[in-house]
Amino acid sequence: MSADSDMEYSDNDCEYDDYYNSGEDCDVEHLDPKKTDPEYFEYECLTVEEVEKLLNESVEKLNTILQITPSLAKVLLLEHQWINQVVVDKYRQNANSLLVETRIKPACNNTDPSLEVENVAATTSAAAAAAATESSSTSSPTTTTTTVVVTPQSLGTLSTYSKSPTTTPTTSNSSSSLSRSQMMCPVCATVQQGDKFYSLSCGHSFCKDCWSMYFETQIFLGISTQIGCMAQMCNVRVPEDLVLTLVTRAVMREKYQQFAFKDYVKSHPELRFCPGPNCQIIVRSREIAAKRAVCTACGTSFCFKCGMDYHAPTDCQVIRKWLTKCADDSETANYISANTKDCPKCHICIEKNGGCNHMQCFNCKYDFCWMCLGDWKTHGSEYYECSRYKDNPNIANESVHVQAREALKKYLHYYERWENHSKSMQLEQQTLDRLRQRINEKVMKGRGTWIDWQYLFNAAALLAKCRYTLQYTYPYAYFMESGSRKDLFEYQQAQLEAEIENLSWKIERAETTDLGDLENQMDIAEKRRTTLLKDFFPVEA
Amino acid sequence: MSSLPRRIIKETQRLMQEPVPGINAIPDENNARYFHVIVTGPTDSPFEGGIFKLELFLPEDYPMSAPKVRFITKIYHPNIDRLGRICLDVLKDKWSPALQIRTILLSIQALLSAPNPDDPLANDVAELWKVNEAEAIKNAREWTQKYAVED
Ligand SMILES: [Zn+2]
Ligand SMILES: [Zn+2]
Ligand SMILES: [Zn+2]
Ligand SMILES: [Zn+2]
Ligand SMILES: [Zn+2]
Numbered sequence: 289m290s291a292d293s294d295m296e297y298s299d300n301d302c303e304y305d306d307y308y309n310s311g312e313d314c315d316v317e318h319l320d321p322k323k324t325d326p327e328y329f330e331y332e333c334l335t336v337e338e339v340e341k342l343l344n345e346s347v348e349k350l351n352t353i354l355q356i357t358p359s360l361a362k363v364l365l366l367e368h369q370w371i372n373q374v375v376v377d378k379y380r381q382n383a384n385s386l387l388v389e390t391r392i393k394p395a396c397n398n399t400d401p402s403l404e405v406e407n408v409a410a411t412t413s414a415a416a417a418a419a420a421t422e423s424s425s426t427s428s429p430t431t432t433t434t435t436v437v438v439t440p441q442s443l444g445t446l447s448t449y450s451k452s453p454t455t456t457p458t459t460s461n462s463s464s465s466l467s468r469s470q471m472m473c474p475v476c477a478t479v480q481q482g483d484k485f486y487s488l489s490c491g492h493s494f495c496k497d498c499w500s501m502y503f504e505t506q507i508f509l510g511i512s513t514q515i516g517c518m519a520q521m522c523n524v525r526v527p528e529d530l531v532l533t534l535v536t537r538a539v540m541r542e543k544y545q546q547f548a549f550k551d552y553v554k555s556h557p558e559l560r561f562c563p564g565p566n567c568q569i570i571v572r573s574r575e576i577a578a579k580r581a582v583c584t585a586c587g588t589s590f591c592f593k594c595g596m597d598y599h600a601p602t603d604c605q606v607i608r609k610w611l612t613k614c615a616d617d618s619e620t621a622n623y624i625s626a627n628t629k630d631c632p633k634c635h636i637c638i639e640k641n642g643g644c645n646h647m648q649c650f651n652c653k654y655d656f657c658w659m660c661l662g663d664w665k666t667h668g669s670e671y672y673e674c675s676r677y678k679d680n681p682n683i684a685n686e687s688v689h690v691q692a693r694e695a696l697k698k699y700l701h702y703y704e705r706w707e708n709h710s711k712s713m714q715l716e717q718q719t720l721d722r723l724r725q726r727i728n729e730k731v732m733k734g735r736g737t738w739i740d741w742q743y744l745f746n747a748a749a750l751l752a753k754c755r756y757t758l759q760y761t762y763p764y765a766y767f768m769e770s771g772s773r774k775d776l777f778e779y780q781q782a783q784l785e786a787e788i789e790n791l792s793w794k795i796e797r798a799e800t801t802d803l804g805d806l807e808n809q810m811d812i813a814e815k816r817r818t819t820l821l822k823d824f825f826p827v828e829a
Numbered sequence: 830m831s832s833l834p835r836r837i838i839k840e841t842q843r844l845m846q847e848p849v850p851g852i853n854a855i856p857d858e859n860n861a862r863y864f865h866v867i868v869t870g871p872t873d874s875p876f877e878g879g880i881f882k883l884e885l886f887l888p889e890d891y892p893m894s895a896p897k898v899r900f901i902t903k904i905y906h907p908n909i910d911r912l913g914r915i916c917l918d919v920l921k922d923k924w925s926p927a928l929q930i931r932t933i934l935l936s937i938q939a940l941l942s943a944p945n946p947d948d949p950l951a952n953d954v955a956e957l958w959k960v961n962e963a964e965a966i967k968n969a970r971e972w973t974q975k976y977a978v979e980d
């Protein structure tokens with residue numbers, strides 16, 4: 289939790305760069321990756337133990353400052369995004385209202401416990417007295433005038449629950465009088481010794497067997513830090529220490545701690561569970577942004593902010609909207625998923641078996657675009673318009689029917705391209721696998737070493753990265769308002785798309801492509817990608 | 830079967846000794862956790878005059894878990910579906926072990942007086958209840974006459 293590690297990073301940036309750029313043109317841009325790389329993201333992958341340690345440090349720090357129990361500290365931190373300072377300030381300002389707000393104490397005691405448990409058995413006068421004591425000086429609408437100003441000092445040592453004192457219990461209107469030290473539990477309706485009873489600050493008192501059975505039921509449902517008092521309508525929270533005091537079965541205690549840990553991590557803005565299947569890693573970043581995190585344990589890559597697949601340049605809300613729409617409209621979009629199309633010139637059926645969208649008909653050798661079936665010649669230039677959807681300018685005057693058809697057409701335009709690039713990525717992976725085989729054969733025959741061919745794999749990795757970003761530009765464009773900014777976006781998108789297809793074309797023909805030519809193409813594609821991200825990828829503060 | 834918890838015995842006794850007006854709950858002869866329930870339709874509600882049969886079952890972990898309650902008599906109500914299942918918060922997330930059979934039955938009676946179409950279980954009924962309350966109330970009256978009134 290120290291700020292020092294932050295400093296380390298920025299201090300080292302220069303050294304780091306000098307070391308790697310020695311001899312090369314050290315241009316100023318390289319000095320701060322935070323500024324030059326729109327996808328730059330600092331994070332660490334932590335184990336459960338490491339995160340537990342981190343959380344415990346926070347808890348201990350708060351204990352030391354406020355002199356409160358770890359159990360209470362955990363609740364307060366959970367409810368305040370684990371920001372120590374906020375808790376400390378609030379506590380010092382008005383401890384009582386903080387405890388009410390975090391449901392450690394009841395809001396006000398206008399609830400008479402005896403009414404709530406509706407005399408299957410009576411509550412104790414001790415409970416009623418306790419409830420009266422808890423009444424805050426500002427918010428008590430009842431006739432009870434007993435108000436106790438609770439100072440932080442007295443709260444510091446105050447336990448969040450208590451074993452009921454064995455004061456004179458009242459009895460249920462129908463049951464016979466009980467001896468002084470006995471009470472009836474309203475849940476199990478059995479009479480027990482007073483020292484078997486526990487209550488929270490609300491004063492609702494129940495026997496320890498009922499509490500522990502109740503806790504186990506709640507834990508079984510996956511509830512942990514949010515377990516509430518057993519009394520009806522009482523929202524006072526059961527803190528960890530009472531649960532762990534009364535739940536004795538090891539397996540249930542363990543489950544409770546696991547669920548509570550999940551709640552703690554989820555409430556901590558800097559922490560995210562790795563979404564990889566069965567992965568235990570927790571990713572931590574001080575910057576809470578929609579940036580790509582890659583789990584070092586399982587390799588899963590995801591958006592740190594929302595946990596879904598990384599989606600730059602689109603932001604979290606828009607990608608969610610888009611994916612929901614795609615799921616809703618999956619029927620409509622199905623027909624376009626076909627892998628075959630007819631050649632626009634000779635009409636022979638062509639199957640797409642590579643990722644590149646620059647197609648060449650095996651029959652008539654016509655070069656065309658898989659997406660729009662247009663002549664590929666028009667795709668290489670500044671006038672590349674394949675990615676752009678042309679809105680009907682008169683749409684407002686058209687009938688509802690035409691408008692609906694137009695809306696579907698527009699959606700399908702974007703969906704088709706989104707889907708197509710995703711497929712291209714898979715096909716390019718297959719191309720790469722084939723390439724790897726061929727290279728393997730070459731190496732076996734003594735034609736070069738693996739190192740000689742490494743550049744091709746680098747090129748393929750870069751292609752995948754560029755196409756991934758390109759895929760996610762389509763949801764972005766779909767939800768964009770028309771205007772000059774959208775024009776600029778679609779211009780850059782088209783540029784990126786053109787260069788990606790060129791790169792894909794060259795990689796598919798890798799063995800005959802000139803190395804310098806390929807490297808040049810890689811450079812251009814990546815430049816287009818970062819330019820688009822710099823201009824459009826929202827980088828939050 | 831394990832012996833009956835004291836809590837259930839107590840509740841049953843009290844239900845018999847001090848019955849709630851308009852509600853009758855009798856445990857089954859062979860199963861003390863199963864109750865035959867009769868709720869009379871509240872006055873000034875479309876269910877007035879109806880005698881509604883319900884079944885109530887106390888699960889093994891009662892009162893840690895809520896009782897299971899279901900209407901047997903057909904009823905036209907936005908929070909009760911065709912199978913008689915009831916959408917009521919105290920039977921679900923608002924259940925508290927301090928609640929009892931009698932409080933649950935009182936809540937169900939109250940639900941008949943005040944249907945809540947914004948939290949529907951029977952969607953078609955809730956929809957009509959929102960767009961045309963008069964029509965919905967008329968339907969509820971007809972169903973009450975048809976299914977809940979003995980000739
Ligand atoms: Zn309580
Ligand atoms: Zn008890
Ligand atoms: Zn992982
Ligand atoms: Zn996101
Ligand atoms: Zn052709």
Ligand SMILES: [Zn+2]
Nearest residue numbers: 657659660674
């Ligand atoms: Zn095209």
